[in-house]
Amino acid sequence: MWRHGFGRVHKWLGLALSVWMVLVALTGTLLLYKTELLQLQYPQLRLTTLPTMAEAAAVFDRFDAGYAFLPRDDKPWTEVIDGDGTTHYFNAAGEHLLARTELGDWVSWMVEFHHHMLLHDLGKDIMGILGLLSLLLVIAGLIRWWPRHWSWRVLSVRFVRPGQRQFMATLWQLHRSSGVIFIIPIAALLITGTAIMYAAFVNQSLERLLPQTSAISSAPMPTTPAYNWQQRLSLAKDYWPQQSPRLIYLAPTAEGNYRMRLRHEGEWHPNGRSYLVFADNGPMVSSDDVRARALGFRLSQTIYPLHVAAVGGWAWLTATLLGGLALILLPVTGVWFWWRRRRR
Incomplete structure (x- = not known):
């Protein structure tokens, strides 16, 4: 009886979330590239x-609002997002490319x-709720599917073309097997994506749960004034030679x-989470x-x-x-199976 109840939860949540899940998984998978x-x-x-760094700093000095990224191997340009949200790209010669x-x-x-x-803060709240519902969807599907007796056949897929009689079995097997085989990346994507929507709550909760700190010795604060980004970046390199500047707040x-x-x-976050603060036309x-x-x-x-x-x-x-592709395949096969079964 309880398995049937989880099956109903899985079915109706899957139908309700199918379009959102396909679009979010498709955009997220493409954005990996x-x-x-x-x-x-x-x-x-x-x-x-x-x-x-000097060539990037010369570009930063042209702006007084927004933020900017230092060049990286995977992004071989100087990137500036101005106060209006427009993204500017510059080459090594400081030429405006785009x-x-x-x-x-x-x-x-x-x-x-x-x-x-596309809904700003409201959309972020909606994404968080839909993310929590998607986790419930996956949990309900696993409980509903969990076999009483394990064998290799519980994950087998027999491929049949859409026009043939056994195609419904293929849809069901694809839905079941892709969800189980790729459960780790699927769960990781859903959990981390939802946690990002509730970043402030997650950060505070983990900080209270694990408050242990490490003693890190720091050098004396330099007193040399910095009048532009070239000098600030130079001071940062001298003060923390083991750290690389990644993101600049221009305003x-x-x-x-x-x-x-x-x-x-060794830090996981691509933009780092250490900060340096400089007085206007003054020292660090x-x-x-x-x-x-x-x-x-x-x-x-480490979530992001x-x-x-x-x-x-x-x-x-x-x-x-593969997890992103599975999150596209799961709603497509699930809704397709439900629609053919209902039509019959």
Whole structure:
């Protein structure tokens, strides 16, 4: 009786969430190759020379709002997002290559839909709720399917063309087997994606649960004033030689300070979670090394890298790709099976 109840939950949740799940999984899977898609659409981004830190700093000094990313091997350009949300790309010579307005191309549409369904904060709340429901959907499906006796046949698939009589069996077997075989990447994508929607709550909860900190010795704060981004980046390199600047906040804070994010060797987060703060036309005023933060906070910062396959090399990238494809296949085969069965 209880298995039947979980089956009904799985069926109706699957029908309700099918379109959303296909679109989110499709956009997320494609965005694993965002750089390649941008270079395919905009040939001017197919760069071979990586801008230096000094060349990037010269570009940053042209802007007084928004934020910017330092060049990386997987993004061989200087990237600036201005105060209006337009993304600018520059080469090593500081030449302006491209300006992408918000929702100005199909890659931007995919990003905005995958992040918050084109609805900003409201979309983020909706995505969080749908993410929790999708986890319930997967759990209910596993409980409903769980076999009383295990054998290799419980995961076998007999492929039959759509026009043939046994095609419904193929749909059911594909739905069942893809969900079970790829359950680890599927669960990882759903859990991390939902956790990102509730990042503040997850970060605070883990920090309270695991408050242990590590003692990290820091050098004395330099007193040399910095008047531009070249000098701030140079000070940052001298102060933390083991960390690399990754993200620059171009607009000053309410106190008139400038911030940058850095990544230490071995850190999972591609943009790092350590901070340096500089006074306007003044010296460095504070530092925040992520390695000295609570264990729970550091653990929470592994969620995003896992979701976007920024760690784990080709093995986790392949697993994430297969998980995304499975999240497309599951609703398609499930709804198709339900529709053919209902028509009969």
